[in-house]
Amino acid sequence: MNTNTSFPKEKIKILMLEGVHPAALQLFKDHGYSDIEVVKGAMSEDDLCAKIKDVHLLGIRSKTQLTKKVLDSADRLISVGAFCIGTNQIDMNSSIENGVAIFNSPFSNTRSVAELVIAHCINLMRRVFEKSEGAHQGKWMKDSADSYEVRGKTLGIVGYGHIGSQVSVLAENMGMKVIFYDIDAKLSLGNASSVKSLDELLQNSDIVTLHVPELDSTKNMINESKLRKMKAGSMLINYSRGTVIDLQAAKAAIESNHLRGLAVDVFPYEPENNSEKFECPIQGLPNVILTPHIGGSTQEAQENIGLDVANKMISFLETGSSNGSLSVPALSLPVLSETHRLLHIHKNVPGVLSEINGLLSKMNVNILGQYLKTNNQIGYVVLDIDKSTSPGVLEELKKVKSTIRVRSLY
Numbered sequence: 001m002n003t004n005t006s007f008p009k010e011k012i013k014i015l016m017l018e019g020v021h022p023a024a025l026q027l028f029k030d031h032g033y034s035d036i037e038v039v040k041g042a043m044s045e046d047d048l049c050a051k052i053k054d055v056h057l058l059g060i061r062s063k064t065q066l067t068k069k070v071l072d073s074a075d076r077l078i079s080v081g082a083f084c085i086g087t088n089q090i091d092m093n094s095s096i097e098n099g100v101a102i103f104n105s106p107f108s109n110t111r112s113v114a115e116l117v118i119a120h121c122i123n124l125m126r127r128v129f130e131k132s133e134g135a136h137q138g139k140w141m142k143d144s145a146d147s148y149e150v151r152g153k154t155l156g157i158v159g160y161g162h163i164g165s166q167v168s169v170l171a172e173n174m175g176m177k178v179i180f181y182d183i184d185a186k187l188s189l190g191n192a193s194s195v196k197s198l199d200e201l202l203q204n205s206d207i208v209t210l211h212v213p214e215l216d217s218t219k220n221m222i223n224e225s226k227l228r229k230m231k232a233g234s235m236l237i238n239y240s241r242g243t244v245i246d247l248q249a250a251k252a253a254i255e256s257n258h259l260r261g262l263a264v265d266v267f268p269y270e271p272e273n274n275s276e277k278f279e280c281p282i283q284g285l286p287n288v289i290l291t292p293h294i295g296g297s298t299q300e301a302q303e304n305i306g307l308d309v310a311n312k313m314i315s316f317l318e319t320g321s322s323n324g325s326l327s328v329p330a331l332s333l334p335v336l337s338e339t340h341r342l343l344h345i346h347k348n349v350p351g352v353l354s355e356i357n358g359l360l361s362k363m364n365v366n367i368l369g370q371y372l373k374t375n376n377q378i379g380y381v382v383l384d385i386d387k388s389t390s391p392g393v394l395e396e397l398k399k400v401k402s403t404i405r406v407r408s409l410y
Contacts, residue, residue, distance in 0.1 A: 007408075010034050012317070013054055013076075018042055018061035020083045021306030031314050041273065049073040057313055059083055062293075063272060068094040078407070079316050081309040085109060085296060087326060088214065096377045099345035099405035101328040103312040107162045108304035109296030113239050114166035116265075116295055117209050118174065121150050124207070124235045124261035127287050146260070151175035156205025158198065158221075159240065160186040164211040168192045179204060202229045207237065214241035224249040227259065235261035239295040242266040247281045254285045263289040320382050320409055322373075329373035329380045339368050339384040341409040342394060347402035348379045355400050356381060363396065365389050378404065 009032040016025065017039045028036060042063035043051060052058065052074045059081045060066065066080065071094040082090060082104040095102050123129060125148045134141045155171045157164045157180040168178045168189050178192035181201040188194060195201045198221075202208060208230065212218045222236065223246040230236070236259055238245050245264070253259040262282065270293055271278050282288050296305075315321045319335055320343045322328040328345065346352045353372060360367060360383075369384035385393065397406045 012056045013037075014057045014059070015039070015051065015055045016059040017064050018083075020059045020061065020081075021302040023303045024059065024081075024083065024306030024310040027307060027310040028314070031318075045070060052077065057081070057317070059309070059313075060089070062086065062089055064089060066090040066095075071095060071098050071100065074098070074100070079103065079313045081313045083302075083305050083309050086214070092327060093377075095327040096375075097404070099328065099378065101313075101316050101322055102326045103309050103316070103324055104326065105305040105308040108308050109298070109301035110162045110166055112298040112301040113163050113295040114170055116291075117163075117167050117237055117239055118170045120237055120263040120289055121155065121171070121174075121176075121207050121209075121235075123289060124237075124263060124287060125150055125153070127261070129289050130287050150207075153177070153206040154179060154204060156180070156195075156201040156208045157192075157211065158182075158201060158208065159211035159213075160188075160192075160194070161211060163239075164209075165189050167209060167211070198226070199229050202226060203231065205234060206231065207235045209237040210240045210244055212240050212244060214243055219243045220246045222246065222250070224252070227253045230259065232258055233260045235259065235263075237263045239263075239265045242268045242270065251281045251285065254282065254288060261287040261289075263291075265291045265295045266293055318409065320407075322380060329375045329378065331371050331373045331380060331382060333371060333382055334369075336369060336384050338387050339410075340387055340389055340393075342383045342385065342397060343405075343407040343409065344381040344383065344397055344400070344403065345405040346379050346381070346400065347404065348374045348377055349402050352379060352400060352402055353381060356383075356397065359396055359400065360385070360393070363390065363393060365393060 012033055012035060014028060014033055014036040019040055025036060045065060045067055048070050052070060054076055056076050056078050058077060062084045066089060068091045071091060077100050079101040084104060085106055087102060087104050090102060127146055131141045152175060154177045157168055160180040160182040164180060171178050172190045179195050179201055180192055181195050181198050221244050227249055250262060254262055267280050312324045319333055320341060321331060321333045323330050323332045366386040367383060368386060371382040373380050394406060394408050
């Protein structure tokens with residue numbers, strides 16, 4: 001990190017919403033940022049539009065909706081940290097058009113989710129929640145009927161990414177046989193083996209666990225037809241996205257006893273806050289475990305997410321490095337001494353880099369380092385120039401055609 005930046009750190013305004021972990025706040029403070037406002041919950045669109053006008057860095061979680069209206073109201077916004085896994089709550093096109101760097105932490109809660117999936121494999125097989133509820137009601141349900149060990153059972157993992165592969169390793173350590181299906185070729189861990197189709201996985205698994213992204217292709221991936229292909233008496237776990245399972249079809253499968261257990265943590269509609277009532281079609285069914293989107297909600301995961309996202313935001317602010325950004329093209333940058341560093345974000349159209357270099361040549365600017373990365377919509381140029389260069393270069397760069405944002409770091 002560069003400690004001698006061209007902007008006074010005490011004037012960088014940071015707004016953190018929705019209870020971002022204190023570790024993130026402390027990291028900003030450790031780097032010299034003091035103007036930090038913390039808001040406990042999410043904000044409405046209108047309230048956020050008014051609040052964000054002079055904010056440089058914004059931290060949110062999954063409930064805050066970062067719409068085009070909000071982003072267009074943010075005159076000084078440099079970066080947004082989504083202190084969570086997904087970014088569906090952010091209008092990514094508007095973020096790109098405004099040159100705002102979006103960072104999230106897609107892998108920091110991997111272990112937390114994997115552990116809970118394994119726990120629910122056992123809970124469903126032993127019907128733990130059903131018997132626990134009975135005990136609370138004074139019923140003594142001591143029997144071995146419909147209770148099984150997970151050892152020797154086949155776990156089918158749909159989506160063998162960071163979470164799915166960790167579930168695989170833990171499951172094998174429990175003595176389970178693991179098969180998996182992924183649309184991309186993946187190297188298996190341990191003794192896990194891939195299968196050629198989703199249908200093959202469903203037909204051969206005692207427990208199926210889903211770990212796929214929310215895409216058009218995954219909407220209602222597990223529907224009535226796919227549920228019929230699952231083994232009679234098998235179980236299903238969804239800790240991925242709420243739209244992946246047709247819950248009405250799942251309800252029918254539980255009621256007919258074709259599915260013997262179901263654990264769901266994510267839903268097509270989720271309450272905006274803890275005071276709003278939660279309703280879904282699979283409430284009140286036997287051996288169905290419902291949890292309020294807590295797969296990654298451990299203190300360890302939240303701390304890891306806080307540190308990961310805050311580090312990315314600070315690095316972008318102080319060095320221009322955009323590694324991990326979902327909006328600004330990713331550049332990993334060295335920090336050079338005795339130079340000025342300028343950042344130029346522009347629409348990705350032909351001729352911009354040529355115009356920048358022509359301008360610098362006319363101003364007799366010595367370029368010591370130049371880095372360029374583009375995506376379909378924008379280009380990102382980082383210039384390290386001689387320290388003796390006139391400060392007027394920054395103003396001239398703002399006049400380059402298709403410029404979105406220009407910033408001086410040091």
